[in-house]
Amino acid sequence: MIELTATTRIDDLLDDPAIAGSLVHVRREAAKPPLWADFPPDLEPRLRLALEKRGVERLWSHQRAAWDRIQAGHNVVVVTPTASGKTLCYNLPVADALLRDPEARALYLFPTKALSQDQQSELNELTIGGDLGFKVFTYDGDTPDSLRVAARDTGRIIITNPDMLHTGVLPNHPRWIRFFAGLRYVVIDELHAYRGVFGSHVANVIRRLKRIAAFHGAHPAFILSSATIGNPQELAESLIGEEVEAVTENGAPRGERVYAFYNPALVDPVQGIRKSTATESEKLALILLRKGVKTILFARSRMRVELIASYINEALANIWTDNSRIDVRPYRAGLLPSERRAIEKGLREGSIQGVVSTNALELGIDIGGLDAAVVAGFPGSFASFWQQTGRAGRRGDLSIAFLVASSAPLDQYIINNPEYFFGRSPESGRIDPSNPYIFMDHLKCAAFELPFSETLERLEDDGTQGVPAGEAVSLESPAGEALSFLEEDGILRRTGGRWYWSSQGYPSEGVSLRSASSDNVVIIDRSGGGSRVIGEMDRPGAKELIFDNAVYIHLGRQYLVEKLDLENRSCHVVEKSVDYWTDSIVKTDLSVLTEDVTGPLGPGSAASYCLCDVLVRSQAEKFKKLRFHTHENIGYGEIHLPPEEMQTRSIALVFGEASPGGQVLAAIPETAKAAVIGAAGKLIRDIAPVFLMCDPRDLGLSERVRDPHFNAPAIFIYDRYPGGTGLAEGLVDKLDVVIRAARDRLGACSCADGCPSCIGVDHVPGSGPAPLVRGRDLKQRIRHFLAVLGGLDTKEG
């Protein structure tokens, strides 16, 4: 292996003519030495000995800082980049407590099963290696029944995931009486994973956990760890509903790192078409691998991962040098756990030199050190980007990370504003534990676990942020009201001052922490008269994707939908080879239910915004048949399905007649108005995710030339999860920056008439007919419009 140790070698690489022309920015970050701290003097001697046996003789400063605050009785969140010894931050206080008190217990929560397994092996090393002698169990869906009893009764540390806690542990807490009674610490790793819908659910699960622990007499402290995000303390506090102190100064050493921004060359500058991100990333990875640089390539979809990995292997196999011995593997969700473990091991031990992965490897799975990361397309959030690039250079050596931009507006904005990229603080994780749907679901689960009792007192923590963490609820609080609703529905019974679970079901079974609704449609393959379940889809998605006569593609096979039966939640398909795919045309209608907060937009009050509750009605009425490869439209079909309705949170940008923004629109000819509002809205929606730490698909867009509620033109950007997950609220704070960023993107775009990197060449497939006005005029008008909204010199546009 050639070691990437010399700066000259990096320079050689960056001067490579195959690369240099497309590099738009190179940034070097210097190495940083470690900051050491001594072991705390009061550390349990057996623990100290065990650590010394493993060669750990002192701590990094942040590990000691975490210890000190935990010992002072605080909850702590430790913010750490990859490979900075975060596990010791929590293993140290936990092991210390378990050694001192034989009744003490700890719960470790990891967002995925794979991470739990990693953690168990690390803990086993510490416990067995040091003869500390306490039992550690992983308790999840894969735990055999025979081990479950032992885990419950004798496990000192239980490692699990939020889903198992939610459906398996909490509803059966009387079986865990010893565990809960002794619960001293709850460790929540990968805090940044708990945002959006998932985080909002988990925040409620944590409140249920605290409630049950309190019932059994325990009040555990929380230790959280997070990758770099903008608001670790705030996110941790809203997740657990308690005050948390943040340890943000990292004492671990870091090697020198080079970031290179790579923008694939324009093939057609007029239409804004660039070379493919996937092909260019593959090319970079090949150059690196051939130089003996261990490389990880991140791609956005499972399909791409498979394709790129196979292309790389083909390219390597074609040459007759030693390079054919380079082993590159795809890594993604959907592989068998054993297959994944084998790749992780191969990477750690060096028998695999390259890996192409989805964000599945973003989380803290241990794969040892790699020298280079190639990120094919901005991964959607800065936090993901830092996590992914952090995969390179884990040993403190020199490393390099490439960002290969796609032609999406988000990517083009980022790659052309590197100073902004590196200068800004990372985005914040947001959750809304009070999403009424999520809240109601967990209130039911909580009532099943333990009846609520009512009180006339006003309580501090009574459901204003998710499920109340105590047994008592004041009648006047939102939780009290919600309990009354459940009572009226006959789900709970209120008697003798308490609300009792009064239904037959097992409520947590019907509540999924990870998806919008649990009433999924089951996809059944009826080929050859058989009946085989091949997949599942949420109901709203089913209406748009697997309607009658739709083409459904699964693991590369094509199926034709025979019948979507929403009532019975089933969809019958038959395997059939066709040369087209189908795309539904969805009509979205939106109406305002209530206005919550209104205010001026931008420094110049060019328009106003309104945070509101909306009803979104979407209906797929028609579908297009598109030929594979050429995407040529070869026909239409009708869809006969009821509309999908959803209440959610939205932000509305309202352009009243008197406002500068409204005046700009008024001056635009009627025929072009819809196109200007639509394209401006799309650009804002496309840029917003970078400021909200969400996926672009989490945001919906609806624009009106004349909105009946506001009686003015309006753009609605709404949360696509029923009830909202805090995205609309988050956007209120970021509106000005988002609009300015959208304008900058448009201003910087080199295309003539609009391209995929700015306002698009067409509307997004399925969103409606193509706009009537296109081209240079449209681009100019939108630029001007956004400039006015951003409070900038209106002449500029």
Next chain:
Amino acid sequence: MAASLSSRLKRLRETRAATSPLPELAIESAESDHPEFLALWERIAPHAYRRSVTRALDNLPSVLDADPFVARLASRYSLPAILERRETRLPCDVRELRFFDLETTGLSGGAGTIAFLATVARPSEGSLFLEQFFLSDYPGEASYLRAVLSALGPAPLLVTHNGKAFDVPLLRTRCLMQGLRFPEPCLHLDFLMTARRLWRSMLGGASLGILERGVLGLERSGDVPGQDIPGIWLASLRSGFHPLLPQVITHNLLDVENLAALLARANQVFTHPRDFADGSSVDRYSLARILVATGRAGEGETLLQAAAAEGDPRSALFLSRLLRAMHRGREARNLLVGLEGSWALRMESSNIAEKEEGDLSVALSSASEAVALATTRSQRESAESRVRRLELRVAKALSLRPGRRRS
């Protein structure tokens, strides 16, 4: 935020009410804490009731006499194991014998499922004394549970049907939730395990209903299906007295009464197994295995002979092995003749031929047939290794080396 959440909740509810049918109108029943159907019950606390019923015991005398079978109950959890250890000394008092069953608000368990009806029965002076406890609303649970626990006694000798998986864990959970100590049974006999061995193969199941019909010849009239029971109690909470509630209470009473009768029948079977040799009412094979395992090989053999004579291959095979173990291998010789081939039978035939009769060629041909009849890989491998071993023996017997490779 709080105000906003509350208005959002209201709206959420309004739209739901508009799209889904209205729930049943709630009739306040909690105030009249004495529904009429409970008139003959004793009110032991608010919302907690008790009654007792005594049943004649003409079909249960042996259970009550604490005969050897009940004595043996004491040593293990399932009948075969009980009988294996011929202990006569009871670790717990036979007077603590309690038949026990619950009715609950859900079949999947969990902390939110409660038991609203319990029947505890014990033998008493020649009859069966049944106590029933009924919970009419949640706040009475602690008093109700205390009464149930007191009827069970401090260390009961419990008999249940599927109580290991369901009733006992559920009751333990309820006690924990109410801060009560659950008395660990001195012994818990889950009759489901016994019933499966004795009757499942003939009756197609071992649920209480099937056993009542198939073993006791009883037919319940107007019974409530078990899966409807949670809904009936919950509905009565919401809208007052539910007309099916008395039937639920009878259902629970009959469950326990018939459990006692079934245990008596099982006892009869074990005490006089030869009476059941015709195979019309118990699974002779399973019964024989239990008898053999408990040192009653002679009685077991009688049953097996009868079953094998009627062509039951399982019995024939087991009997053959039993006879060989008792050094009566020659008697096994004709046992397997004429039975339909299976891997196990051919392997056994091969064994008999080799070990009892010294007929290697018959042994070899049976083993070869076993290879062909194997249904799993491990069966095939063990048959093949048998074939190889026999070939080697044949070769040795003929003083020929099988090949030069093994020199």
